[in-house]
Amino acid sequence: xxVRKALGLSVSAASVAAIALTACSTTEDASTHEQAALSTxxxxxxxxxxxxxxxxxxxxxxxxxxxxxxxxxxxxxWRDVLQKMKAAGFNAVSIYFxxxxxxxxQGVYDFNGIRDIDAVLEIAREVGIYVIARPGPYIxxxxxxxxxxxxxxxxxxxxxTTAPDYLEASxxxxxxxxxxxxRHQFTDGHGPIILYQIENEYSNGALDAQYMQALIDQAxxxxxxxxxxxxxxxxxxxxxxxxxxxxxxxAFDGYPxxxxxxxxxxxxxxxxxxxxxxxxxxxxxxxxxxxxGAFDPWGGPGFDxxxxxxxxxxxxxxxxxxxxxxxxxQNFYMTFGGTSWGWLPDPGVVxxxxxxxxxxxxxxxxxxxYDQLKRMGYFVHAVEPLSKTDYGPDLTASNAKIRIRTNVNxxxxxxFLLVAHADTTSTARDQLTFPLSGPxxxxxxxxxxxxxxxxxxxxxxxxAGYDLGAQRWVYSTSEIMTHAxxxxxxxxxxxxxxxxxxxxxxxxxxxxxxxxxxGDVTATWDADRKDLRLNYRHSGLARVRIEGGARPLELLIxxxxxxxxxxxxxxxxxxxxxxxxxxVRDARVFGSTLALSGETREAGELEIWAPxxxxxxxxxxxxxxxxxxPSGTLLGHLDGPAPVSLPELTQWRHRYxxxxxxxxxxxxxxxxANRTTTNNPTKPPAGQPVLYADEYGFHxxxxxxxxxxxxxxxxxxxxxxATTGTQxxxxxxxxxxxxxxxxxxxHAFSIPAGALRPSADNVVAVLVxxxxxNQDWNHNDSHKEPRGLTSASLVGGAAxxxxxxxxxxxxxxxxxxxxxxxxxxxxxxxxxAGWSLPGYPDRDWPKTTLPATEPTPGISWxxxxxxxxxxxxPETSIGLRITDDPKRxxxxxxxxxxxxxxxxxxxxxxxxxxxxxxxxxxxxxxxTLAVASWGDDDGxxxxxxxxxxxxxxxxxxx
Numbered sequence: 001x002x003v004r005k006a007l008g009l010s011v012s013a014a015s016v017a018a019i020a021l022t023a024c025s026t027t028e029d030a031s032t033h034e035q036a037a038l039s040t041x042x043x044x045x046x047x048x049x050x051x052x053x054x055x056x057x058x059x060x061x062x063x064x065x066x067x068x069x070x071x072x073x074x075x076x077x078w079r080d081v082l083q084k085m086k087a088a089g090f091n092a093v094s095i096y097f098x099x100x101x102x103x104x105x106q107g108v109y110d111f112n113g114i115r116d117i118d119a120v121l122e123i124a125r126e127v128g129i130y131v132i133a134r135p136g137p138y139i140x141x142x143x144x145x146x147x148x149x150x151x152x153x154x155x156x157x158x159x160x161t162t163a164p165d166y167l168e169a170s171x172x173x174x175x176x177x178x179x180x181x182x183r184h185q186f187t188d189g190h191g192p193i194i195l196y197q198i199e200n201e202y203s204n205g206a207l208d209a210q211y212m213q214a215l216i217d218q219a220x221x222x223x224x225x226x227x228x229x230x231x232x233x234x235x236x237x238x239x240x241x242x243x244x245x246x247x248x249x250x251a252f253d254g255y256p257x258x259x260x261x262x263x264x265x266x267x268x269x270x271x272x273x274x275x276x277x278x279x280x281x282x283x284x285x286x287x288x289x290x291x292x293g294a295f296d297p298w299g300g301p302g303f304d305x306x307x308x309x310x311x312x313x314x315x316x317x318x319x320x321x322x323x324x325x326x327x328x329x330q331n332f333y334m335t336f337g338g339t340s341w342g343w344l345p346d347p348g349v350v351x352x353x354x355x356x357x358x359x360x361x362x363x364x365x366x367x368x369x370y371d372q373l374k375r376m377g378y379f380v381h382a383v384e385p386l387s388k389t390d391y392g393p394d395l396t397a398s399n400a401k402i403r404i405r406t407n408v409n410x411x412x413x414x415x416f417l418l419v420a421h422a423d424t425t426s427t428a429r430d431q432l433t434f435p436l437s438g439p440x441x442x443x444x445x446x447x448x449x450x451x452x453x454x455x456x457x458x459x460x461x462x463x464a465g466y467d468l469g470a471q472r473w474v475y476s477t478s479e480i481m482t483h484a485x486x487x488x489x490x491x492x493x494x495x496x497x498x499x500x501x502x503x504x505x506x507x508x509x510x511x512x513x514x515x516x517x518x519g520d521v522t523a524t525w526d527a528d529r530k531d532l533r534l535n536y537r538h539s540g541l542a543r544v545r546i547e548g549g550a551r552p553l554e555l556l557i558x559x560x561x562x563x564x565x566x567x568x569x570x571x572x573x574x575x576x577x578x579x580x581x582x583x584v585r586d587a588r589v590f591g592s593t594l595a596l597s598g599e600t601r602e603a604g605e606l607e608i609w610a611p612x613x614x615x616x617x618x619x620x621x622x623x624x625x626x627x628x629x630p631s632g633t634l635l636g637h638l639d640g641p642a643p644v645s646l647p648e649l650t651q652w653r654h655r656y657x658x659x660x661x662x663x664x665x666x667x668x669x670x671x672x673a674n675r676t677t678t679n680n681p682t683k684p685p686a687g688q689p690v691l692y693a694d695e696y697g698f699h700x701x702x703x704x705x706x707x708x709x710x711x712x713x714x715x716x717x718x719x720x721x722a723t724t725g726t727q728x729x730x731x732x733x734x735x736x737x738x739x740x741x742x743x744x745x746x747h748a749f750s751i752p753a754g755a756l757r758p759s760a761d762n763v764v765a766v767l768v769x770x771x772x773x774n775q776d777w778n779h780n781d782s783h784k785e786p787r788g789l790t791s792a793s794l795v796g797g798a799a800x801x802x803x804x805x806x807x808x809x810x811x812x813x814x815x816x817x818x819x820x821x822x823x824x825x826x827x828x829x830x831x832x833a834g835w836s837l838p839g840y841p842d843r844d845w846p847k848t849t850l851p852a853t854e855p856t857p858g859i860s861w862x863x864x865x866x867x868x869x870x871x872x873x874p875e876t877s878i879g880l881r882i883t884d885d886p887k888r889x890x891x892x893x894x895x896x897x898x899x900x901x902x903x904x905x906x907x908x909x910x911x912x913x914x915x916x917x918x919x920x921x922x923x924x925x926x927x928t929l930a931v932a933s934w935g936d937d938d939g940x941x942x943x944x945x946x947x948x949x950x951x952x953x954x955x956x957x958x
Contacts, residue, residue, distance in 0.1 A: 042189045046226055048249065050277075051388040052284045052328040053227075055186075055194070059387040061328050061380040064092035064132055065335025065373075066292065068141070070101045071354055072338045073114040073899065074919030075123075077364065080875075081336045082127045083585040084360055087567060087598075088370055089377020092130040092194070094288070094331045095120070096139040097181075099173045100149040101344075104822040105697075105813035106169065109176045113819050117177070121184040124192045131184070132288075132331060134197040135177045137170040137215070138776060142295050142350045144343060145783040146775035150699025150822065151813060153773060153784050156679035160199070160779040161208045171218050178222030187225045196224050197288070198247050203233035204778045212245030231288035235276040241283060250280035251288035251329070256318065257309055259294045259349075261357065262301045264309035267457070270318045270424040272405075273325035274391060285327040291318070292332035293357035295350045298727045302910040306357030312372035313457035317424050319376060320459045324405045324418040328387050332373070336360040339915055342823040342900040343700040347725040347771035352902035353911050362915045363877035363951040366583065371564035375495060376461075378482040378568055383463060385409035386416060399432040402454060413439045414466045419452065420459035427456040438465040440474045440507060441529065447503035449535050452477045455497055468492055470550035474531060476504035478538070478557065482568050484575035487612040487632075489552040491577060495563035496538035502557065504534045512548025517631050519543060519557065541579070543631060554609075554631065567598075577609035581638060582954055592616060599875055599954035603640040607633050620956045641955035644876050646948040647866050649929065653845035657829045658858035660704045660807075661733035661765045663757075667706045670805035671696045671812075680784055685791045691804060693770060693788030698808025701826015703788050705766040707802035713758035714797025721746040721791045725771030727908055729891075729934075730789075731857060733765045738857050741937055748795065764792070764802060767859075769891075769934075770826070807832075817898075824900045828893075828932055830861050836895035838928035851884060854935045854942040862931045862943050870923040877951040878921060879913045880929070882906070884944025889936035892943070896920055897928055906944065913949060 047054045053062055065085050069078055085093055097117065103109050111117050124131050138160055139147035148159065157163025184191025198215050216228060228247035230239040235252040239245060256268050277285060291314075294306040322330055337356030345351060355362035359369040380386055392406030392415065403422040408415050415438050421428070431451035436443045446452075454460070464475035468483050469490035476494060483492035496502045507530050514523040514532065519542020524533045534555070536542055542557040558566060567578045569587035576587045576594065584598040592615040594608065606624065608617065612632070617624045619638060626636040659665050675690040684690050693703045722730040724744045731741040732749050735757060739749035756762065770787040792802055808827035810816040817824060825831045834840050842863050854860045870876050880894065884906050892904040894914055902914040921927060935941015 044186050044189060046187055046194055048227065048284055050282050050284060053194070059384070060091070061387045062092050062130070062330070063090055063377045063380050064094050064329070064331035065090050065359070066094045066289070066331060066333040067336050068096055068098070068338055069120045070098045070115070071340060071344070072336075072917060073341060074917040075114065075116065075119055076919050077917060078120050079123045079127065080364060081360065082124055082129055084364070084366065084370075084583065085335060086127050086129045087583060087585045088359075088374040089381060090129060090335070090373075091381065092132055092331070093124060094132040094134060094333070096141050096147070097133070097135040097177055098139060098141070098143060098147045099136050100143075100145060100147055101821065101823070102177070103149040103151070103173065104815050104818070106151045107172070110818060110821070111180060115821070117180045118184075121180075121191055121193070125184070129192060130186065130194045131192040132195045132197070133181050133193045134200065135174065135181065136200060137173055138202070139200050140775050140777055142346050142354065142775070143340065144346055144700070144823070145773035146346070146777065148773075148776065148783055150694060150773070151697075153694045153699070154679055158781055159776055159783065160202060160211065162211045162214060167211065167214060170215070174215070174218045175222060178219060178224055182223035185224070185226050194226055195249075196226050196228050198228050198230050201231060201233040201253065201777065202779065203236060203238045205780065207238065209243070209245035212239060216245070216247055229286060229288065235273065235279060237279045240280050249283045249286055251286035252276065253289040254287055255289075255291040257291055257294065257314065261294050261296060261303075261306040261309045264305045267314075267425040270321045273322060273327065277326060284329055285325065286329040287322060287327050288329075288331055289333040290322060290330055292334050292359065293337065295354070295356060296910070297349055298347070298351050298905065299908050300910055303353060303355040303357050306355075307367065307369065308357075310357055310369070312368045315369060315372045315376070317420055317457055317459040320418055320461045321420070321424070323380070323386070323461060324407060324416070326389060326391070326407065332359075334358045335373070336364070337362060339902070339917070341902060343770075343772060343826065344823045345772055346775050347727060348774060351911050352904075352914065363879065365877065365952040368564070375479070375481050375563055379461070379480055382482040382484070383466065383480055385412045385414040385466065389416060395434050395436070397432040397434045399430050401426070401428065401430050402432045404434055412465075412467070415464040417462040417464065418459060419454065419462060421454060424457075429453065429455050436464060436475060440465055440472070443475070446475060447477050447501070447535075448533060449503060450501045453497075453500045455500065458497060469553070471553050472507040472549075474505040474507050476502070478502040478504060481558070481563055481566065482577075484568070484577070485551070486575055486577070486609050489554055491554045491556065491609050493556045493558060493563070493566055493577065495558040495560070498538055498559040498561065500538050502536050502538055504555070506532045506546070506553075508532055508548045510548060512546050515545040517543040517545055521557070545631065573611045573613070576611075579607040580605045583956075589614070593618060595621070597956065599956035600638050600640050601954050604638060606636045606638050608636075609633050639955060641953045642871050644870055644950050644953050646868070646878065646950060649850075649864055649866055649946050649948065652848050652850055652852075652862055652864045653842050654848040654852065654860060654862050655842070655845045656854065656856060656858065656860040657835075658767075659829055660706065660767070661736050661738075661858065663735045663761070663763045665706070665765075667805045667807070670706065670807045673705065673804035673806040680786060681781060682784075682786050682790070688791055688793065689804060691789040691792065691806070692786040693768070693806065693808055694786070696806050696808070697812035698788075698806065698827060699813070700772075700823055701770060701809055701828075701831075703768050703770060703806060703808040703827050705768065705789055706805045707764040707766070707792060708805075709762050709764070709794065709800045709802045711756050711758050711760065711762045712797055712800065713756065715751060715756060715794045715799055716796035717751055717794070718749045718764055719746070719791075719793050719795050720749065720766060720789065722766070722768045722789050723786050724769050725773070725787065727905060728769040728771040730766060730768040735762055738937065741857065746791075766792070820899060828859055830859065830932055835861050835863070836900070836930045836932070837898045850946055851944045852942045853940065854933060855939040857935055857937045857941065860933050860935065860941070862933065864929050865926055866929065866948070867926050868921070868923050872924075875956060876923065876953045877915060877918070878923070879915050879949045879951045881913045881947045881949045882944055883912070883947070888940035888942070888944070889938055890941040890943070891934045893932040895930040895932075897922070913951075915951065
């Protein structure tokens with residue numbers, strides 16, 4: 001089989017499929033984008049002061065989530081994630097651009113297919129979400145070498161300094177990526193980028209101001225006009241504006257819970273960042289990364305526990321705490337984590353899954369964390385005075401366990417009250433009242449009836465003294481989620497924890513007419529104060545119509561579940577609210593037709609608050625029969641998803657490989673590993689060649705070595721040392737006889753009797769797994785730690801020298817498979833021969849069934865094909881599950897249609913399920929699954945039971 005030709009054919013088909021998927025999602029009538037897409041007509045201004053960012057002179061509370069397109073190798077799914085973020089109230093997305101993902105070789109840059117930055121930025125524009133661009137050069141991100149390309153490892157100069165070779169390389173990267181970013185700047189009216197990051201967490205050790213300034217100068221020379229910032233790893237005041245190397249805006253990161261998810265109930269106190277305002281008083285408080293989850297290491301507790309550690313209660317207390325601190329730019333890392341597929345991850349901290357315990361799971365499933373982010377995201381945009389506040393005094397609660405922090409808008413005098421336990425780790429349930437004074441008068445006790453409850457780990461952000469549309473909002477012990485004028489009325493959605501009491505007070509010139517349309521709500525009129533007081537318990541969705549102000553008010557009082565089921569979009573015809581579906585991703589108005597798109601997980605109601613002219617409703621392009629309710633909303637019914645049937649994986653074929661171990665294997669075409677000098681800070685032992693894999697252009701995955709020597713007969717052992725990265729391994733053979741395996745470090749292998757061939761050519765064959773390069777978080781060149789063999793010698797007598805050959809991925813830096821890219825393949829024989837690819841002729845391989853055992857140490861392959869026929873319309877995320885006894889010792893590389901979707905270690909874990917991205921997986925057609933299994937020397941290698949799993953299904957494809 002011509003492997004290069006097969007690779008070319010395969011990846012070409014995959015590329016065409018990916019492009020076709022993207023095209024399908026962007027071929028709507030151009031006019032449909034005018035309402036949602038960011039403006040492209042003319043330029044725009046981006047400014048800021050000590051309070052907030054300002055777009056075209058209007059203050060903007062930036063509510064952003066982190067998303068990495070390179071962790072989702074399916075352009076069609078980029079739109080899905082960004083739409084889900086926009087639907088949750090995010091108005092910005094922060095994106096790292098991974099240098100190593102785009103550059104397999106110095107001077108070579110790839111921005112096509114799954115690397116199409118133009119495409120992801122255009123999708124963001126069409127979705128209507130701003131972009132915070134973070135191109136590095138260093139990004140960290142728990143990715144290989146922190147985003148540095150493999151070829152950078154061999155440089156002499158220290159990275160992240162003004163060392164000439166490094167600085168020129170970093171400028172080369174910036175020139176390439178900035179050429180794309182510059183044409184997508186919002187200031188030029190051509191795209192969504194509003195901010196640009198210079199470097200990343202460059203905060204430890206000796207800092208090079210000239211280096212930072214050189215990056216700033218390069219960005220400006222490349223045409224970057226938007227404000228520049230750097231994210232301090234904690235608020236230490238590094239790189240403040242006005243200093244050499246200091247960009248326009250100061251920003252910092254915050255991960256107060258840390259990254260150990262083993263005990264998710266154990267919390268650390270929430271920070272109060274008010275003191276940081278003095279670090280950069282003329283720029284807004286910008287938290288460029290705040291904890292949205294946590295990463296998880298090999299052998300860790302799993303991402304479900306990370307989800308719990310940073311769950312909705314964490315979001316409520318910590319994110320609202322940041323609001324009270326005065327932050328008006330918050331970015332949550334991660335909001336969608338995705339997958340560190342192939343050899344992308346830094347092995348010291350993560351495995352394949354980068355789910356991160358995020359609000360949107362790796363399977364793109366929405367969670368209760370998403371619901372909580374939506375409540376807050378809608379709030380910060382609807383209540384505009386929040387973007388400009390000063391600190392007010394703490395209020396004295398009747399319960400000393402509760403702290404009430406206040407912020408006040410200096411123009412409107414609107415007050416914001418953060419009510420939470422003083423000990424933010426407390427799980428106690430406490431009641432309180434508090435006094436309130438403001439522009440609408442003094443209230444000795446709020447609430448006036450009953451008490452306000454703080455149920456353990458929750459926080460409430462209450463609003464007082466606010467012009468809510470045409471209504472005067474005096475105060476409420478419920479939280480505002482959103483409000484809007486829809487037709488001739490104001491509609492406000494407020495919420496509280498299920499079962500808790502609530503009180504809302506509004507002011508009118510005269511007693512208004514109050515109609516309780518549903519729910520148990522009591523209305524009391526205070527003629528002296530001109531206050532209407534509503535008392536209720538949060539249960540389901542209560543509805544109150546109030547007439548007496550400049551416009552009628554429809555007040556919707558939601559509990560936890562009802563607020564989660566509520567959605568808002570802003571269209572050219574005005575705001576639209578919906579209730580019911582799992583997701584409403586978009587709304588567009590065409591005359592009297594409202595076109596909604598979204599997903600359902602089950603059949604149920606769709607209720608719509610829409611402009612009164614709305615007569616027809618479409619759901620994903622299909623008409624929905626609706627009726628007008630007494631309150632003026634439209635009520636319809638949506639179907640749930642059709643069942644998805646997944647086949648069992650059978651018809652397996654198996655073949656053992658590892659021919660490189662044999663003494664007569666032809667390694668003539670391999671690279672001679674005979675260098676005697678290296679730029680690497682770590683030098684080989686005296687008299688030995690440089691064997692590091694990166695020196696020979698093999699940067700990712702497994703690498704084979706073959707060392708030839710003429711035996712004297714006195715040799716008794718082979719002494720090897722290899723650096724593999726966390727959980728890596730290496731194995732050795734002499735003349736085809738297995739010597740054993742080891743983890744990272746040095747190991748002495750004894751030569752078995754009969755293995756040596758005196759006075760003849762002998763071959764030591766060594767397979768080394770490169771789990772990935774370290775990050776360079778402390779900018780100490782830790783990413784340059786060698787990978788592969790670091791020393792090798794024979795033991796016994798006057799041991800002869802070894803003459804080494806090396807082979808890694810096919811083509812090395814000149815990739816045989818450029819579409820899948822540098823992280824997809826290593827140097828296993830099966831990879832080089834095309835065994836991972838669809839279409840490989842495996843009919844002569846023996847059939848097998850799973851679970852299977854391969855008693856011979858080394859590499860064996862398992863292949864099967866399966867067909868899917870997922871009906872058109874459902875959005876289904878499918879995964880691959882491995883089930884086996886964890887006592888068996890083997891590790892896997894898993895390929896679907898030639899794409900390395902993940903790495904698995906059976907006796908380490910914790911990952912047992914691997915998400916297969918849509919676009920790689922053909923949901924209507926044939927698929928090829930190929931698994932490379934590296935068995936250990938205890939005879940338990942092979943492969944356990946493998947099955948497909950429906951991770952989440954919904955009706956309504958994006």
